[in-house]
Amino acid sequence: MDFDLPSDLTNYLAELDAFIAREIAPLQAADDNERFFDHRREHARTDWDRDGLPRHEWEALLHEAKRRADAAGHLRFALPSEFGGKNGSNLAMAVIREHLAAKGLGLHNDLQNEHSIVGNFPQVLMFRDFGTAEQQAEFIPGLVEGHRALPxxxxxxxxxxxxxxxxxxxxxxxxxxxxxxxxxxxxxxxxxxxxxxxxxxxxxxxxxxxxxxxxxxxxxxxxxxxxxxxxxxxxxxxxxxxxxxxxxxxxxxxxxxxxxxxxGLALAQHFVHENRIRQAASSLGAATYCVEQSIAYARARKPFGKPLAANQAIQFPLVELSTQIEMLRLMIRKTAWDMDRMSKPEVAQKLSDKVSMCNFWANRLVCEAADRAMQVHGAIGYSRHKPFEHIYRHHRRYRITEGAEEIQLRKVGAWMFGYAGPHRIAGE
Missing domain, CATH: 2.40.110.10 (Butyryl-CoA Dehydrogenase, subunit A, domain 2)
Known part of the structure; x- marks a missing residue:
């Protein structure tokens, strides 16, 4: 069994890093755009007098970042080549989403509104697989190019x-x-x-x-x-x-x-497994960021004349989180790799429980990691001068919205005990 990532994927991560440094980081730094990433200034993104909606300037910045990513050939990575994509695999998307989220918050990847320079286009594939010819002609290019939006x-x-x-x-x-x-x-x-x-x-x-x-x-x-x-x-x-x-x-x-x-419910379920494994990878990346920031802070902070990192009360919780991160990373990548070797119906029949395991545990783990980062950083970690409370507030939603945690647990339990899945017991 080979656990090494394919060289073309690791090379692509380096290509993404170079693109971020060349195009996205300067855009974030220009024209006071950093205000949108100043955690003290939630109002920069929020138009409180317009029902709390995103400000036009914020959404325009996201649009420009995506335009640049599309021009560079990154935004459509996961789409089939027939739609201008690179046929990105589930494994590749999981690795990329983790990689981008582990960099912390930024214009390259801001999960508050599902923004990323490597996009997710589930509806495009829905129209490919379920739409009429007329619907495909209107909505596939419309979704990719941004002049159609369908909640x-x-x-x-x-x-x-x-x-x-x-x-x-x-x-x-x-x-x-x-x-x-x-x-x-x-x-x-x-x-x-x-x-x-x-x-x-x-x-x-x-x-x-x-x-x-x-x-x-x-x-x-x-x-x-x-x-x-x-x-x-x-x-x-x-x-x-x-x-x-x-x-x-x-x-x-x-x-x-x-x-x-x-x-119609077949449409609603069409992309659920791909969405959940990618979102789990994003939560994993954010958890990694929280732990790594906490380690760096604990080594640099020296109350009572010695680094915080010397205290086992600081070490042990971070050790546990790091252990869970390593185990979850392996499971997410193994599950994504298995998904790439199956059709969508086979994934639903054979892997649905594994996807649920990855998803509910990643969403719980990132909340624990953000909470621990606040604790390690002390009062400054609780403040909006650090990103951890923002990460917590954002990722807490995924324990509800991307298939509630209880729904995921219920699915895993049903598969384990023979009420559903490939080992269903007749008559149960």
Missing amino acids: FGLTEPDHGSDATHMETTAVRETRDGVAGWRIHGEKMWTTGMHVATHCMVFARTSGKAGDARGVSCLIVPADAPGVEIAEYLWTFNMPTDHPRVRFVNVWVPETAMFGTPDE
């Missing part, structure tokens, strides 16, 4: 992680001789709706509450009559781009159906 309208106020008890409905209705669907309901955490051109709205089209079948996905223009932003939900880490959205008798034509009618 997910899946989660509902009263059901959270349960997408099967969906109260949003879509019923057939013909208007002016055109067959279509009338949508009525409400969605929560429809991230990115403030800049959306459309929204992927999941609605029950048949069946009864609790049925997995009978939920469909429809592409709704964001400016369609009846689409209403009810409120933007302020969060632990601001700014917010997470609204509650009402769809009040919104009509769309038949061509708005995305994928097979009544099989």
Whole structure:
């Protein structure tokens, strides 16, 4: 068994580092752009008088960083070559995401809003695999080039992680001789709706509450009559781009159906494993950053005439975190490597529990690492002069949003005890 990373991947990490030094770091340093990374100045990113939304200047800076990354051939790395990408593997994306996050916060990789110079484009592959020819022609280039944005309208106020008890409905209705669907309901955490051109709205089209079948996905223009932003939900880490959205008798034509009618939840699950392993790698990288910063500080700080690092009370918690980081890194890379040797259906059938293990443990670990970094740094670590409280506030969300921790644990438990997965016990 060879644990060495492929040379083309390690060479690519060096290429990314050179690009960051040449293009991204100077952009971050220019025109007072550092204000967006000054942890004391949350208001630099947040327009408090505009519902707490991201400031236009902040999002414009992110757009420029992505434009430069795309021009240099990095942004689309994970996409197939047919879309201008480099056919990046799951292993490569996990290693890259960990590498970028381990550098700390910066314009190269700011996970508060899923920004990275190496992008993640799950919806492009959704349109490739489920879209009509017309949808592919409009949305694939639109998503890659940035002039189409489609938030997910899946989660509902009263059901959270349960997408099967969906109260949003879509019923057939013909208007002016055109067959279509009338949508009525409400969605929560429809991230990115403030800049959306459309929204992927999941609605029950048949069946009864609790049925997995009978939920469909429809592409709704964001400016369609009846689409209403009810409120933007302020969060632990601001700014917010997470609204509650009402769809009040919104009509769309038949061509708005995305994928097979009544099989919409297959779309929602299409990229979940890739997303979760990459997000786990990002949390791993951020945890590594917190530990390494704590080690450096403990060696330099000398209260009572000796380095903090000489105290076992400082050493031992960091030793435990470092041990967990090493073990988790191996598991993430092994799981990503296995994913690259399987089709999507095979991953869902054979590796789903391993992906969940990586994801829930990485998200828990980064919170523990950020908390320990605050403790090692003392009062300055708790302050906004250091990034640890920001890292904690951001990554705490992933114990809820990227498949809640309890959902991940439930899946692993079901596979372990034969209630689901490849070793399911008949009749259970």
